[in-house]
Amino acid sequence: MSRTSSGRGASSTSVAFPAWVLGRDPSKRIICASYGQELSNKLARDTSAVMWSEWYLRAFATRLAQRTAAADFETTQRGGRMATSVGGVLTGRGGDIVIIDDPVKPDEALSEAQRQAANDWFDNTLYTRLNDKRTGAIVIIMQRLHLDDLVGHVLEKEAWEVINLPAIAQEDEVWDYATVLGPTQYVRQSGELLHPEREPQDVLDGVRAALGEYSFSAQYLQAPVPLGGGGLAGVLHPR
Structure with missing residues (x-):
């Protein structure tokens, strides 16, 4: 399964x-x-x-x-x-x-x-x-x-x-996938934005300020933290 x-x-x-x-x-x-x-x-x-x-x-x-x-x-x-x-x-x-x-x-x-x-x-x-x-x-x-x-x-x-796609890469990511032209690899650097044309850094900064660190960490970084807690916890990384 x-x-x-x-x-x-x-x-x-x-x-x-x-x-x-x-x-x-x-x-x-x-x-x-x-x-x-x-x-x-x-x-x-x-x-x-x-x-x-x-x-x-x-x-x-x-x-x-x-x-x-x-x-x-x-x-x-x-x-x-x-x-x-x-x-x-x-x-x-x-x-x-x-x-x-x-x-x-x-x-x-x-x-x-x-x-x-x-x-x-x-x-x-x-x-x-x-x-x-x-x-x-x-x-x-x-x-x-x-x-x-x-x-x-x-x-x-x-x-x-x-499959984890945070809005801002939390570490270097290596993605291997198949295309009609053959195998392809994409390396996403730590700090790289997922979709800068749609949500550039200034937009994400505004969202972070509006949502607060708790909601932003969960919804945008895919890394929920304990309510009221300090650092990131429970980060899901690509396998």
């Missing part, structure tokens, strides 16, 4: 990735969950819109069934994408891939009850929903919010593959 936790990238993971998976294998079943049903439904509609687009229909042979719900659609090969919320019922449903996108709202992250509810739902409901635990995958995509958020919770229990 493959498991991945990450920082930001909701559109890529919850919208584009399911469309790509179903394009390659229309029999795959995907479960996508977010903190609220409204957000989950919106992301499902976005995936459906991609799969009905002219360019997608030219690129893939996969076709959606004509009579299907926007938030729980199927392909003509009986695969599909189901949208649910964290805490939602999944009785009788299983997936080959499970995607959890922002399990807790940032403004609820300090609530122990909210964090515990999300963690308990993962342990008691979602974790068993993989159709095949040997080949299935669970993907968690979120910004860190607390030492005991869902990423912190699962890392305490077992090993996960972690």
Whole structure:
């Protein structure tokens, strides 16, 4: 069973990735969950819109069934994408891939009850929903919010593959990845900004001042610290 936790990238993971998976294998079943049903439904509609687009229909042979719900659609090969919320019922449903996108709202992250509810739902409901635990995958995509958020919770229990993209690199990072032109390596230097065109240093400095060190360390550096504590703790580094 493959498991991945990450920082930001909701559109890529919850919208584009399911469309790509179903394009390659229309029999795959995907479960996508977010903190609220409204957000989950919106992301499902976005995936459906991609799969009905002219360019997608030219690129893939996969076709959606004509009579299907926007938030729980199927392909003509009986695969599909189901949208649910964290805490939602999944009785009788299983997936080959499970995607959890922002399990807790940032403004609820300090609530122990909210964090515990999300963690308990993962342990008691979602974790068993993989159709095949040997080949299935669970993907968690979120910004860190607390030492005991869902990423912190699962890392305490077992090993996960972690992709960590802080807004400011905390140490030198080496990324090896494949492209159509062959293997490529990118070295990100300590202090290098993740997206300087969108969030240059002066913008990040303003965000840090507005959020405070506690929220900035968690949400922008992916390194939550104890509330009221001093230095960084719980930093997730690429493996």
